[in-house]
Amino acid sequence: MHRITGLNVSQIRKDFPNLHVEVQGKPLVYLDNAATAFKPQTVIDAIAAHYRTETSNVHRGVHFLSEQATARFEQARDKVRDFIRARKSCEIVFTRGTTEAINLVAYSYGRHFLNKGDEIIISEMEHHSNIVPWQILCEEKGCVLKVIPFNDEGELDLEAFKRLVSPRTRFVSVVYISNSLGTINPIRKIIQTAHQCKAPVFIDAAQAVSHHKIDVQELDCDFLAFSGHKLFGPTGVGVLYGKEEFLEKMPPFHGGGDMISSVTFEKTTYNTLPYKFEAGTPHVAGVIGLGAAMDYVQSVGFEDMTAYEKELLDYGTKALSGIAGLRLIGTAKEKAAILSFIVSGIHAHDIGTLVNDEGVAIRTGHHCTQPVMRHFGIPATSRASLAFYNTKEEIDKLVEAVLKTKDVFR
Amino acid sequence: MNYDSRKELYQEMIIEHNKKPRNFRKMEGATHTAEGYNPLCGDHLMVYLHINGSGTIDDISFEGDGCAISRASASLMTSSLKGKTLHEASVLFEQFHSLIKGELKPEKDSNILGKLTVFSGVWHFPTRVKCASLCWHTMRGAIEHKTTVSTE
Structure with missing residues (x-):
């Protein structure tokens, strides 16, 4: 029944134990994947195995468990390299998540290579995590933050971007897929335009990584980051990709163990890439779990996933649009399976609480994108964000739950 | 625990007051005013008093x-x-606060809450407690001459 494209969704759903719980005595309908995605059993097993019989710290240990953990840890790094098609494994830095990756670059690259009057360009639809680190940098170094606006469909104004870019532009940081609008941004064009002025480009791929195949060499981005937990992996682990030439010349972000090659009280020399940026014991189990998550996603295959999600998006767009008084926020031509909406006369938080009565989990609020809310003159939206394990039946349940909510406020 | 929000939270009286809020207006010549803001959800209100x-x-x-x-x-x-005195307002503030935290049980604890007991189910919904309390904090802020009140 669920076999619409090449995906066998009924079979896939069996791989995710969290899909099979009850909320309010009803089967859970989980539509909050943009906040965090569920984990397949293989990821849970990989993490459990590490803690059950394979626990060890990584690097330098000469005993069996340490060598085994180090091998698994470094294999996961190679998997990330292949997953995003990076040139080398040393271009893959493990972080706590996308937020830490952005901060790493803002501190290490920003504080070292940007100066007073230099301009940094971001977009109006950035998550707060891709706004605040740059604002902190601007305040400290006297740089100037410029913002690419978007239109009422939620599409970036590329002409405005071209006007913003100048020789004063020293850094560009934009989101690949908007978490609150679902817009897939034309990042290839943005990267090309920025490179004409020799400005490096950072891509926030937190949402994109679970929806689209990413090829950093083809994109030619200078940095890219994502979080493990939105890619069906564990929380607390993420990835910063950086071109070797950039990472090489950047100073360390955190000091500590593992990031050094020698320490004396007179002089410390730093470790090679990527370890220079990985001070302290990393999230070993998390990295191994992330490796398992990437294996899982690759076994499903992006081609089928993306096609199926597009079907879900089209179905959901049509179904929600049929509700009187409902308005979709974010109607870009190029969109991922994220459905943000408002309902006339009903606040998003009331919708969120009331659909929960039906077992439906959606997110409500500003989604850490207050400038987006301000653009539309609204305080909040309700957001249903889909993954490849969701079904059209679940979208029907969301629609029913929203209709019931409307009844309460009639 | 699972609680049905339709029974516990969205009572008839709450829906009715949402639809037709009383005293929903700007006040000219207010003696005390404050602005309340919940950064978590974007709720925003002004409270005006004439004391x-x-x-x-x-x-x-x-x-x-x-x-x-x-x-x-x-x-x-x-x-x-x-029509209440400042002392009565302060007693109501404390009682309402205990009510929405689930500490005051209106059926057994003596109180002067009256209609406000309609909020007795809010404590089952921890993320919604601040929705109910924002206006009260803002009111108290106005009396204490704070111009802005945040729930964070």
Whole structure:
């Protein structure tokens, strides 16, 4: 029944134990994947195995468990390299998540290579995590933050971007897929335009990584980051990709163990890439779990996933649009399976609480994108964000739950 | 624990006050005013009071944007506080606070909450407690001459 494209969704759903719980005595309908995605059993097993019989710290240990953990840890790094098609494994830095990756670059690259009057360009639809680190940098170094606006469909104004870019532009940081609008941004064009002025480009791929195949060499981005937990992996682990030439010349972000090659009280020399940026014991189990998550996603295959999600998006767009008084926020031509909406006369938080009565989990609020809310003159939206394990039946349940909510406020 | 929000939270009276909020207006000549803001959800309201020389709330009103719970709470708060002394307002503040934290049980603990007991189910929904309490904190802030009140 669920076999619409090449995906066998009924079979896939069996791989995710969290899909099979009850909320309010009803089967859970989980539509909050943009906040965090569920984990397949293989990821849970990989993490459990590490803690059950394979626990060890990584690097330098000469005993069996340490060598085994180090091998698994470094294999996961190679998997990330292949997953995003990076040139080398040393271009893959493990972080706590996308937020830490952005901060790493803002501190290490920003504080070292940007100066007073230099301009940094971001977009109006950035998550707060891709706004605040740059604002902190601007305040400290006297740089100037410029913002690419978007239109009422939620599409970036590329002409405005071209006007913003100048020789004063020293850094560009934009989101690949908007978490609150679902817009897939034309990042290839943005990267090309920025490179004409020799400005490096950072891509926030937190949402994109679970929806689209990413090829950093083809994109030619200078940095890219994502979080493990939105890619069906564990929380607390993420990835910063950086071109070797950039990472090489950047100073360390955190000091500590593992990031050094020698320490004396007179002089410390730093470790090679990527370890220079990985001070302290990393999230070993998390990295191994992330490796398992990437294996899982690759076994499903992006081609089928993306096609199926597009079907879900089209179905959901049509179904929600049929509700009187409902308005979709974010109607870009190029969109991922994220459905943000408002309902006339009903606040998003009331919708969120009331659909929960039906077992439906959606997110409500500003989604850490207050400038987006301000653009539309609204305080909040309700957001249903889909993954490849969701079904059209679940979208029907969301629609029913929203209709019931409307009844309460009639 | 699972609680049905339709039974515990969205009571008839709350829906009705959300639809037709009482004292929903800007007040000219207010003696005390404060702005309340919940950064978590974006709820935003102004509370206006007119307090006379003997410390009685002659008039109270509010305006702003928020969910049904915050709007109904502000509507019921203003209805309850009109004509009350500052001392009574402070007792009501404390009792309402205990109510929405689930500490005061209106069926057994003595109280002067009256209609405000309609919020007795809010404590089952921890993320919604601040929706109900924002207007009360803002009211107290106004009396204490704070111009802005944040729930964070």
